[in-house]
Amino acid sequence: MDMPSPDQTVLAKKAHIVARLRAVLPLDAVIEDEIETRAYECDALTAYRCPPLAAVLPSSTAEVAAVLKICHEENVPVVPRGAGTSLAGGALPTADSVILGVARMNDVLETDYENRLVRVQTGRTNLSVSGAVEENDFFYAPDPSSQLACAIAGNIAMNSGGAHCLKYGVTTNNLLGVTMVMMDGEIVEIGGGHLDAGGLDLLGVICGSEGQLGVVTEATLRILRKPEGARPVLIGFDDNQVAGTCVSDIIKAGILPVAIEFMDRPCIRATEAFAGAGYPDCEALLIIEVEGSEQEIEVQLDRIVAIARRHNPVEIRESGSAEESAKIWLGRKSAFGAMGQINDYMCLDGTIPVSQLPYVLRRISEMSKEYGLDVGNVFHAGDGNMHPLILFDANKPGDLELCEDFGADILRLCVEVGGCLTGEHGVGIEKRDLMLDQYAPEDLEIQMAVKDVFDPKWLLNPAKVFPLAASHARRSVSH
Amino acid sequence: MDMPSPDQTVLAKKAHIVARLRAVLPLDAVIEDEIETRAYECDALTAYRCPPLAAVLPSSTAEVAAVLKICHEENVPVVPRGAGTSLAGGALPTADSVILGVARMNDVLETDYENRLVRVQTGRTNLSVSGAVEENDFFYAPDPSSQLACAIAGNIAMNSGGAHCLKYGVTTNNLLGVTMVMMDGEIVEIGGGHLDAGGLDLLGVICGSEGQLGVVTEATLRILRKPEGARPVLIGFDDNQVAGTCVSDIIKAGILPVAIEFMDRPCIRATEAFAGAGYPDCEALLIIEVEGSEQEIEVQLDRIVAIARRHNPVEIRESGSAEESAKIWLGRKSAFGAMGQINDYMCLDGTIPVSQLPYVLRRISEMSKEYGLDVGNVFHAGDGNMHPLILFDANKPGDLELCEDFGADILRLCVEVGGCLTGEHGVGIEKRDLMLDQYAPEDLEIQMAVKDVFDPKWLLNPAKVFPLAASHARRSVSH
Structure with missing residues (x-):
């Protein structure tokens, strides 16, 4: 008998794995066809693609455990996948791996207002968690820009934040417990609807672990009562660094708005062309939102405006109605899409101490000249989570590589000033070597x-x- | 030559270790005299005592590293110690161990209002962290009852909370980073003045690890702006369970007071006799504090009082002045001392989902009759952190053991209803076998x-x- 060719060996191995997976999952929950597995070849970092060996879509924790047990026995790598909105390649397959998608696991298992928590399967989208409790005027606080699509599984894997996390914290501050399946198929319960843990608290190390420790199938999440009201103010400046200084002055004064968002001119212009939010044409814009009772809103906005005036703003515009508020936020939430319309861009994700904002903005602008690539800045300024967008031309040879080098330099700058390589997108494949x-x-x-x-x-x-x-x-x- | 007796071996070993420790520490930082080491023979769980081999009082991270390196080489166990206020034996020595006390490491290393943080050596007391920032109207939120004495090192080890943690969270929610020395003397920096961490976030597992992973020598802590104002209301009930139901109704309504404290009749009476806080004589008392602007305080108190009235309270008393507020809190903060004046007691620390309060209070009262031991309850009801005090007579043979059995049953009850063995006192030696x-x-x-x-x-x-x-x-x- 002839020796099988390497291709035949791979095919035989694939057939064996798929047969075992089919034995524990419904027919339509195992995807092996090459055309269909292409749907899983990348996440939102689309520059990198690789179809997996197969993909599975389990519907329960028990099914996830069965899949992992088989893959563990067969030494097959597993790539867990939420909604695939990751921006750092966290859900990119390898050719020899099985993609484990949690999309079918999207039930609300329990809503418990007495204990202020909701328990969901982790394939549920971020926004629909709030949707499940809004009739009682509660909400789930972390709000990534992708909240319409992104899954709680991915939010936990990346410790996602969002515009309103300055006040409410990121995922780790709102996660009470998980059901997690370990690679050998063992199911563990960590944390829950109570304060603290006996012994070592493993919940914190699981949150943000990018699928390295296990597959989280169920999550207990803190829910909060919706505030009485909320109102944003737009403040425009003719200088990036001055806007950065204004942010750190507000924080220093001990004011804690719900959100302090920052956009610079390239983003403002692109957004205006795209969404027509009525933003002023200036160098830098802050969107600051406060919430509470009417009186509380007024007191906070007065203090913020007083601080802003010391920095010679070119515009101060308080929202006068619910429509105006929605329009202000629509602009901010469209910024990434707007930039994508006019340019190829790479979106970075680094965090810095807020006091370093003016310095880091200046250095990015200097580096932009050195590299000859433009940068747009739109980010959560209040908690120092920066998202510089480096613009490049995907059709120009060498431009992507130049852009990647520039990006790495910006992230090194974040580390240098006492910050971190990632805020909410994770390390993924994008920044694995920068970990050093x-x-x-x-x-x-x-x-x-x-x-x-x-x-x-x-x-x-x-x-x-x-x-x-x-x-x-x-x-x-x-x- | 004769074989040395076991005692001589121990003494020779001790002399050898002490000589090595003296070589890296100042003269007065190594304590070996048997009389002096007695100061370290127990923590606040005084029923258990054991003098250590020696005690050291380093003044810097480098000195801690030098001590640990020696003990690691010599295979000598090390018991880290903050202020020794632990209630579960977390700082109890073993006879062959060196106590490493951080009391001399109490400097403020950095106050940084722009980034809303303070960096301190961990021997600093909890209250003096707030003291270091109060002139700028900031404070450090976690406030254990022992805050005048307890050290940040112990707060981190036990993930301590306090009365005001319902709104502000416990230590883990206010800890941004640590400098930690590992047992082999290696110094690691984890977290810092920025959001999130790349890769695995180890800060969460270090917080609450009871000195099992390393000695935390420096901590970066979140500071908050003091609220404009705060006001407590006292609400008395003629039934424990009804008071418990009132708490869970308030939480369910989405109101988030700063504190909801609970005291039952035995504690109320003891406290009145001790502190004369003017508490009404009833079955159960809630102290609920809200904060914010005057209008915000009024709105919140109105909602709370409306909910309370549905449960037929025997008394509702809003504080009318700063003096009255101080008196209300003085009573609560004196409760443990007051109980100690009239009884021997064992203070438990378990957490439960808030909705289980009425059931757990009823079961404790039933078990109290079965065991024939009285129980006082005084605890942080809003976040379900219970502190039942079991009263016993230390001079009556068998009473302590009976009390320990009863305590273990109460903690099992906490686990049974979906809670946890410990809220903020840790597992220590007290609950190590209950971990099963x-x-x-x-x-x-x-x-x-x-x-x-x-x-x-x-x-x-x-x-x-x-x-x-x-x-x-x-x-x-x-x-």
């Missing part, structure tokens, strides 16, 4: 040793988060 | 494997947190 700029080898070693505990074979979401060489080495040792 | 009631062996295995990563020899704070048999087994394997 953030962490000493000993620090990374601790993180990887914690991964060893949960996933000793290093099968979960391979080649992400940790420097590629380090995670390859780890994987080889474990096999 | 909270966690499945596989879940504990994960926690212990995480400890392996940070402290492979199991030298840090031995015999705490994990079931004694399991942690002994772990330690034997590692040596």
Whole structure:
């Protein structure tokens, strides 16, 4: 008998895995056809694509456990996937991996107003969590720009934030407990509807772990009562750094608006052309929203406007109605789409101490000249979560690579001023090698040793988060 | 030459360790005299005592690192100690261990209002963190009853809360970063003055880890602007369970007071006799505090009072002045001391979902009759953190043991209704074996494997947190 060719070996292996998966899942929950698996070949970082071996769409924690048990036995890597809106390649497949999509797991399992929590399957979209409790005037606070599409699973994996997180915190501050399936198929419950944990609190390390530790299938989330009212004010400046200084002065004064959003001229112009939000044409714009009772709103806005006036704003415009408020936010929420209409861009995600805003904005502008690539800035200024958009021309040879180098330099700058490589998009594949700029080898070693505990074979979401060489080495040792 | 007796071996070993410690610390920072080490023989769980081999009082992170490196090389266990106010034996020495006290490390390293943070050495007391920023009208939110004495190191170790944590969260919600020394002397920086972390976020698992993972020497803490005003209201009921139902109705309505404190008749009477706070003589008392502008305070209190009236309160008394407010809080803050004046008591610390308050109060009262031991309840009702005080007579043979059994049953009840063994006192030695009631062996295995990563020899704070048999087994394997 002839030796099978390598291709035949791969096909035989695939057929074997798929047969085992079909034995534990409904017919339509296992996708192996090459055309259909293309739907899973990338996430929102579309520059990188790779179809997986297969994709599965389980409907329950028990099905997820069955899938993982099989993949663990067969040494097949698994890439968990929420809604695929990740911007850093966190859900990018490898050719030998099974994509585990949680999209069919979108039930509300429990709404509990007495304990101010809701329990959902993690395939549920962010916005529909609030939807499930809004009739009682409650909401779920973290609000990523992609909230209409993104899944709670991905929010937990990336520790997602959003415009209103300055006051309410990011996912980790609103997550009370999870049901998680480990790579060997074991189901664990961590946290829950009560304060604190006995022994080591593992919930914090699971939140933001980008699918490295397990597949989170159910989540208990804190819900909050909707505020009585809310009102944004637009403040325009003729200088980026002055706008940055104004933000840090507001924080320093101890005022805590719900949101402080920042946009610079390239973003303002693109947004105006796209959404017609009526933004003034200036160098930098702050959108600051406060909430509470009418009187409380007025007191806070008065203090904010008083601080802003010391920085010679070119425009101060308080929203006068619900329509005006909606229009102001529509502009901000359209900014990424608007930029995409006129340019190819790469969206970065770094965090810095708020006091460093003016310096970092100046350095980005200098680096923009050095690299010869324009940058638009639109981000959550209040908590120092920056999203510089580097504009490039995908059809110009070498432009993408130049853009990637520039991006890496901006993220190194964030680390240099005491910040971090990522706010809410995760490390993914995009920033795995930059982790060496953030962490000493000993620090990374601790993180990887914690991964060893949960996933000793290093099968979960391979080649992400940790420097590629380090995670390859780890994987080889474990096999 | 004769073989040395066991005592001589211990003494020689002690002399050797002490000599090495003296080589890296100032003269007065190493305590070996038996009389002096008695000061460290227990924490606030005084029923358990054991003098350590020696105690050290380093003044810097570098000195802590030097101490740990020596103890690691010599296989000497180390028990970290904040101010020794722990109520669950978290800082209890073993006879072969060195106590590492952080009391001399109490500097403010940085106050940074632009980034709303303060960086301190962890020996600093909780209240003096607020003290360092109060001239600018900021404060540090977590406020344990022991805040005058307890150290930030212990707050981090136990993830401490306090009366005002319903609104502001507990330590983990207000901790941004730490400098931590690992058992082998390596110094790591985790988190900092920026949002989020790249890769695995280890800060959450360090907070509340009861000194199992490392010695935290410096902490970056979130500070908040003081509210414009605050006002408590006292509401009395003639039934415990009705008071519990009132609490869960307030939470369900989406109102978020700063504090909802609960006291029952035994505590009210003891407190009145002790502090003369003018509390009404009734079955159960809620102290509910709201804050904000004058109008905001009124709106919130009106809603709370309306809910309370539906439960037929026997008294509703809004504070009319700063003096009255101080008196109301003085009573609550004196409750533990007051109970101590009239009884021996054991103070428990369990958390439950708030909706379970009425049921759990009823069960505790039934169990009180079964055991023949009285119970006083004074606790943070808003976030379900219960502190039942079981009264016993230390001079009556068998009463302490009966009390411990009763306590264990109450904590099992907390777990049974979906809660947790500990809110803010930690597991310590008190509840280590009850961990088996909270966690499945596989879940504990994960926690212990995480400890392996940070402290492979199991030298840090031995015999705490994990079931004694399991942690002994772990330690034997590692040596």
